[in-house]
Amino acid sequence: MSNLTPREIVSELDKYIIGQADAKRMVAIAMRNRWRRQQLPPELRDEIAPKNIIMMGPTGVGKTEIARRLAKLSGCPFFKVEATKFTEVGYVGRDVESMVRDLMEIGVNLVRKEEMDKVKVKAEKNAEEALLDLLLPSSKNPNQGMGFFGSSNQPQEEKPAIDNSSTREKFRKMWRDGKLDDREVDIEVTVQGGGVEIMSMPGMEDMGMQVSDMIGKMFPGKKKTRKVHLREAYEILIQQESDKLIDMDNVAELARERVEQTGILFLDEIDKIAGKQEGGSSTDVSREGVQRDLLPVVEGCVVNTKYGMVKTDHILFISAGAFHYSKPSDLIPELQGRFPLRVELSSLDKDDFYRILTEPQNALTVQYKALLETEKLTIDFSREALEEVAGNAQKINDETENIGARRLYTIMERILSDLSFEAPDRSGETILIDREYVKEKLTDVVEDRDLSRYIL
Numbered sequence: 001m002s003n004l005t006p007r008e009i010v011s012e013l014d015k016y017i018i019g020q021a022d023a024k025r026m027v028a029i030a031m032r033n034r035w036r037r038q039q040l041p042p043e044l045r046d047e048i049a050p051k052n053i054i055m056m057g058p059t060g061v062g063k064t065e066i067a068r069r070l071a072k073l074s075g076c077p078f079f080k081v082e083a084t085k086f087t088e089v090g091y092v093g094r095d096v097e098s099m100v101r102d103l104m105e106i107g108v109n110l111v112r113k114e115e116m117d118k119v120k121v122k123a124e125k126n127a128e129e130a131l132l133d134l135l136l137p138s139s140k141n142p143n144q145g146m147g148f149f150g151s152s153n154q155p156q157e158e159k160p161a162i163d164n165s166s167t168r169e170k171f172r173k174m175w176r177d178g179k180l181d182d183r184e185v186d187i188e189v190t191v192q193g194g195g196v197e198i199m200s201m202p203g204m205e206d207m208g209m210q211v212s213d214m215i216g217k218m219f220p221g222k223k224k225t226r227k228v229h230l231r232e233a234y235e236i237l238i239q240q241e242s243d244k245l246i247d248m249d250n251v252a253e254l255a256r257e258r259v260e261q262t263g264i265l266f267l268d269e270i271d272k273i274a275g276k277q278e279g280g281s282s283t284d285v286s287r288e289g290v291q292r293d294l295l296p297v298v299e300g301c302v303v304n305t306k307y308g309m310v311k312t313d314h315i316l317f318i319s320a321g322a323f324h325y326s327k328p329s330d331l332i333p334e335l336q337g338r339f340p341l342r343v344e345l346s347s348l349d350k351d352d353f354y355r356i357l358t359e360p361q362n363a364l365t366v367q368y369k370a371l372l373e374t375e376k377l378t379i380d381f382s383r384e385a386l387e388e389v390a391g392n393a394q395k396i397n398d399e400t401e402n403i404g405a406r407r408l409y410t411i412m413e414r415i416l417s418d419l420s421f422e423a424p425d426r427s428g429e430t431i432l433i434d435r436e437y438v439k440e441k442l443t444d445v446v447e448d449r450d451l452s453r454y455i456l
Helices: 006-014 023-039 063-074 100-118 120-135 164-176 205-218 230-245 248-262 287-299 332-337 350-358 362-371 383-399 406-426 435-447 451-455
Strands: 053-056 080-081 186-192 222-229 262-267 302-307 308-311 316-323 340-346 380-381 430-433
Touching: 006 023, 006 063, 006 164, 023 053, 023 063, 023 248, 023 340, 053 063, 053 164, 063 080, 063 262, 063 316, 080 100, 100 120, 100 262, 120 164, 120 186, 186 230, 186 316, 186 380, 222 230, 248 262, 248 308, 248 316, 262 362, 287 332, 350 362, 350 383, 362 380, 380 383, 380 435, 383 406, 406 430, 435 451
Parallel strands: 053 316, 053 340, 080 262, 262 316, 380 430
Antiparallel strands: 186 222, 302 308
């Protein structure tokens, strides 16, 4: 787990997310507390429960992005799920425990990738030898092809050793120089599960996947021969050699430990399962039932996964919602109590939009420049043009629906659609996008309020 200080975490988040200082501080403290907990003696460590967070704010202000960047920063298993996907037990829909199974799957993949990186050098070396065996079948281990008890059934003539070693080294050099990449070879690959598929009922996909996996383990995978280029064969062999070097039981155990101690579950749209909606009555009979089903998972329970039992006591839950028509107090009291930390994210204004267009490492302007550069078309934005875009984004958000920073996507696409279409024909040009260009592209839409509702 990352041991960044809260200040360093906030600084890293600032590279991608503009504003929302309170939310960044809160998640930074939550992450640091997880690191602090790992430093404690085991008897005290188990007593400290994570402080779950509710983030409130309109759409497009950075709630999901904060959680996503935080997970990437910490290297923890992270899974995002919409609360609206779940239904009460007895209705068709996903079971709340499925999010823990999904998180465990992500944890296993994360640890498996780390283990593969550790054995990469050895796997590449083994894969190269296996590749040379494919190219020079006669240079394989002389014991290969022997019968039972190490002796072949037929008497074998000793073939003269036609300096296989020197031929092998020549081929090795040619391969490393890239001279054999286009040569084709036959390679044997395994098709997992022998093609067994289980048709599951709607809402019971998780059970269907587990049954399919169980049957796949009972029946050995089919062997299939493919003709591929040598470079692709090398990648397949690296994968196969890595799988031989990795102990999957150990991977599953490490992943389970990491998920239980450092996992993060991000519950989006939690306001949609709150008790009260517009009009004061609930039309969805299962909404409160979902909260009751969520409660034991958030409080701490044991969930059965195909990798074993996973405890949820120390998984950090971050929930988010716009809370336009409901408020956190509309959640059932028990669930409210499991989310002690609450932070409100502020709406974005013109200055925020301008900073979003210019400051982040992955700013929209950077993305569009890079995309059009692939066509040898160079574009640049003047400061006045970006201020005009920011001003229009705020105006349209105020007059129609406030969708936050996502409004910038629609406006930028509108401004650059002609250039994107004509880019292959304008290769080699350099174009400066100024205020007048932006006004020209947006005038009709911005002035007609009804039109802007449909287009922007």
